[in-house]
Amino acid sequence: MYEAVIGIEVHCELKTKSKMFSMAPVTFGCPPNTQVHVIDMAMPGTLPAVNKKAVEMAIRVCHALHMDIDDLLRFDRKNYYYADLPKGFQITQYYHPIGKNGYLDIEVEGETFKIPIERVHLEEDTAKMTHNDHYTLIDYNRAGIPLIEIVTKPQLHTSQQVVAYLEALRLILIYTDVSDAVMAEGSMRCDVNISLRQSHDSILGEKVEIKNLNSLVNIQKAIDYEIERQTDLLQKKLPIARQTRRFDEKTQTTVVMREKQSLLDYRYYPEVNILPVRLDKQWIQVIQKQLPQLPEQRRQRYQMQYHLSLQDTMMLLSHKDLSDFYDQVVSIYPHYQTICHWLIGDVRAYLRQYQKKVSELLLVQDFAELMHMLEMKKISSKQTKQILEFMILEKKSPYVLMERYHIQQVSDEQLLSQYIEEVLHDYPQQVADYYAGKHQICSFFVGQVMKKTKGQANPQKTNELLKCLLEKRKV
Amino acid sequence: MDEKELLRQLAKDIRISVRDEDMPSLCQVYHTFLEHIACLEKIETEGVEPLVFPFDVEIHELREDEVDEVYDIDDLLKNAKNVKDNQILVPKVVE
Numbered sequence: 187m188y189e190a191v192i193g194i195e196v197h198c199e200l201k202t203k204s205k206m207f208s209m210a211p212v213t214f215g216c217p218p219n220t221q222v223h224v225i226d227m228a229m230p231g232t233l234p235a236v237n238k239k240a241v242e243m244a245i246r247v248c249h250a251l252h253m254d255i256d257d258l259l260r261f262d263r264k265n266y267y268y269a270d271l272p273k274g275f276q277i278t279q280y281y282h283p284i285g286k287n288g289y290l291d292i293e294v295e296g297e298t299f300k301i302p303i304e305r306v307h308l309e310e311d312t313a314k315m316t317h318n319d320h321y322t323l324i325d326y327n328r329a330g331i332p333l334i335e336i337v338t339k340p341q342l343h344t345s346q347q348v349v350a351y352l353e354a355l356r357l358i359l360i361y362t363d364v365s366d367a368v369m370a371e372g373s374m375r376c377d378v379n380i381s382l383r384q385s386h387d388s389i390l391g392e393k394v395e396i397k398n399l400n401s402l403v404n405i406q407k408a409i410d411y412e413i414e415r416q417t418d419l420l421q422k423k424l425p426i427a428r429q430t431r432r433f434d435e436k437t438q439t440t441v442v443m444r445e446k447q448s449l450l451d452y453r454y455y456p457e458v459n460i461l462p463v464r465l466d467k468q469w470i471q472v473i474q475k476q477l478p479q480l481p482e483q484r485r486q487r488y489q490m491q492y493h494l495s496l497q498d499t500m501m502l503l504s505h506k507d508l509s510d511f512y513d514q515v516v517s518i519y520p521h522y523q524t525i526c527h528w529l530i531g532d533v534r535a536y537l538r539q540y541q542k543k544v545s546e547l548l549l550v551q552d553f554a555e556l557m558h559m560l561e562m563k564k565i566s567s568k569q570t571k572q573i574l575e576f577m578i579l580e581k582k583s584p585y586v587l588m589e590r591y592h593i594q595q596v597s598d599e600q601l602l603s604q605y606i607e608e609v610l611h612d613y614p615q616q617v618a619d620y621y622a623g624k625h626q627i628c629s630f631f632v633g634q635v636m637k638k639t640k641g642q643a644n645p646q647k648t649n650e651l652l653k654c655l656l657e658k659r660k661v
Numbered sequence: 662m663d664e665k666e667l668l669r670q671l672a673k674d675i676r677i678s679v680r681d682e683d684m685p686s687l688c689q690v691y692h693t694f695l696e697h698i699a700c701l702e703k704i705e706t707e708g709v710e711p712l713v714f715p716f717d718v719e720i721h722e723l724r725e726d727e728v729d730e731v732y733d734i735d736d737l738l739k740n741a742k743n744v745k746d747n748q749i750l751v752p753k754v755v756e
Contacts (some may be wrong), residue, residue, distance in 0.1 A: 209729030250689035323748035464719040
């Protein structure tokens, strides 16, 4: 058996207003070559100027990943001749990354792993190139968008660990509010390096890099395939070539992009157009203090204090806006489980339907009131669904809607008993069935009462009273 | 590696084409270049730290995250030899 040794590089676009070194806007999906500054095009006489917000965002991520932060900011040139960056080099941080020696805890099948993170550095994105059969088109809108690159040590061993790491990292990028981290849109991109070795202490085999992976599902498939492919080669005593490969969705395999004979020489050297920037230590501390509560801390709070299940917790955490909304609602009305249940159920379905954030559809106060009405049994579950729909459509408080649409729960025992008696009178055969031992017929009677009251009878109360009345009649 | 072969490889790496008839003059330039390098190599640099900036200074200012005017698309595309759908068209650059 062979052991896989995997290292991950993640590139994440930062959601600043302007680019890393120029004042062009950071956008997605705009017409080609309309979001470009002379600096991005390397026009003679232009000089880069470091974006403060991008540095702040990098510090936030570094802090969330427990990294040592270098307060002397320095940049380097990575020289390569390719049209996706007009300068002929990329400005990056090769020698002095802003963050070093961090880690991220992940959980796989109940076991916790500490994934060491070697470095986080700032750099600029490249232009988007579209390759056709005979030519290539270049759109420079993306050139210069701030990126952070997050590099793990090669200490992951399975595709499950990689997926868990990427999911945890994605949440950190979202909760630190630095990126949308949408893999399908390319705001979070992942390269995987894999090599195999015979046992834990033996020499590593040749490294294969898999690039352009755009979904967690494909990443898992690509890694599993690559481990199988390399194992097969090793078992047949065939050499593994040092290559860059990509995942091919059609064949569900990895295919060669290019052979890597030796390491490309990027001739890194310090970026002479940016003087070293000494960051104010107090500024760094303020950024660290203002960091919102991170997913791991929220997870612990939801599970330990609010007693939510792991599944519900993860569902809430995977949508930051829902988790934020949940925190606000429970701060007013601390009925943790009911609120969670409604948010990850009905509310989440509406978010998908309308493609909106929860704060765009509902007010915290209104939703807390709705939950209070439900808990106080003023309305049934079904009525809660009705009012919720009206709240989203009409943007009114649940009390106003309850009155407008005459929605209320009938819990009055005398009134309910009257309806039940009527139903029992109308269906003598079903009553006889009940006495013959067919007790499940009760739900039929409750249904008839609901029909008579146009859905306003309290179902629980109706059920209780029904059983009482049936027993009384028996005597 | 043979000198001509080396120059051809370098030309390929930086994606320029070199005609055979240009090779002799290119070799000549290359020799002159190597002579310059040989002069530089004679300088004693033992224990000398690389100098990146002429003055040992650190700055404290970063640019605020604000958007300015973008480059006019007509100006941007003006120098391009070929343009298609407002994008710069170049020969296919992947194999």
